[in-house]
Amino acid sequence: MTITSIPHLPDFKLLPYKLPQIASTETPPSPSGIDSAAAAAAAPIKILRTSSWTYCGPLLDLSPSNGNTDAGKSHDGDDSSFPPSYHTWHRATIRGDPLITLLKPFLLFAHEFIKSTGLKHYWLTIRASLPTNDFNTPRWHVDDDFFDRGSAANLNNSNSNHYHTNANTTGSGNTSSNPSRTQWKLATTLIGPGTMFATNAISARQTLKSVKTAVKNSSPSHTCTSIICLGCANLAECVRKALADELKHVEVVQSKDGECCFFKVGDGVGAVHSEPRMDGGQRVFVNIVPGREEELREVMGKWGMDEWPRAWCLGVPGGFWEE
Secondary structure, three states: OOOOOOOOOOOEEEEOOOOOOOOOOOOOOOOOOOHHHHEEEEEEEEEEEOOOEEEEEEOOOOOOOOOOOOOOOOOOOOOOOOOHHHHHHHHHEEEEEEHHHHHHHHHHHHHHHHHHOOEEEEEEEEEEEOOOOOOOOOOOOOOOOOOOOOOOOOOOOOOOOOOOOOEEEEOOOEEEEOOOOOOOOEEEEEEEOOOOOOOOOEHHHHHHHHHHHHHHHHOOOOOOOOOHHOOOOOHOOOOHHHHHHHOOOEEEOOOOOOOOEEEEEEOOOOOOEEOEEEEOOOEEEEEEEEHHHHHHHHHHHHOOOOOOOOEEEEEOOOOEEOO
């Protein structure tokens, strides 16, 4: 196996992987635009609701189960060994072709890439989204340094537009307390537009830092009184609007079908990126945070989750569902 040296990789890099030879993952374009709903209904996979499924533990088993060996049946996609909550989420969220037909090629690639770095555990999130106007204004950010013990990163919705400083952070983005921690991610979009990455990461990070500092200095100070702090939320929204203006002409790249993105995290080395506009159709996004078992267990413990491995889904009927 080829050994991947993470320090020698750029802040972000598009990586190709093989897609299955099945129906397109994109909704066929409508000649008039009026029949977009009908076109979406004809797509091989239809999203019923905005929801997500998350798993944290050893790399998932992608081999076909013994019970799925019917003559003439394709074994290219098999999710029978996935945790029960995945199937609960899938039944409530997906109609049409099984999502595993699109998901498995990416996971096969991701598993090999992760193992080539010496890791064998991850935090995996699949997020299905109906059309929304929430990202008509870009949300430029770098993802939090998840395994930095001074960070309060949320692995399900990670961004550092909340202004914070870390006294241990050096210019390279490492901290003196744990410089060898995992500081990178893999992500892809199975359906819909890819995440937007600023091509000049260094310049974009400088803009990000200067805007956050300017907004903080011009805003009244406040004391956080709860986990969900309105003061921080207002500050983050001001940063978002200012960055959308400052970076409106920035050059961006997006992954295409059959591509995923490797990118680094943290204020010092993180890739500056944003969700794309999502008002034109459905989207399925897959996010992977690799890590050592002890790193992932520690982060889960911050959120009161002590079971290992663990999987759960959000946004399905009945609310939070886990095992």
